[in-house]
Amino acid sequence: MLTPTKHTNIKYSVIYIAGKILGFLKKETLIKYEDLKEMLVSEIGINAKNNIDYSLTFLFSIGKIEYLKNIDAITLINNNNED
Secondary structure, three states, X not given: OOOOOOOOOHHXXXXXXXXXXXXXXXXXXXXXXXXXXXXXXXXXXXXXXXXXXXXXXXXXXXXXXXXXXXXXXXXXXXXXXXX
């Protein structure tokens, strides 16, 4: 298991990147995978590439996003029980 240390840069963490992904998807409800990666790298930095897939997996596992294989894109799932 990976655990943060005092040297861990939070802006490259799975949770931080997942939050950025949700922010992008709230503005644009559908984003192509490659475009999303470029957006994250330009905003956070090249080191974000290491955790983008883990962040997408995390968001998929908690039911926040859906992957559309036929167009290679990510979309936000609208949950009606949000606050």
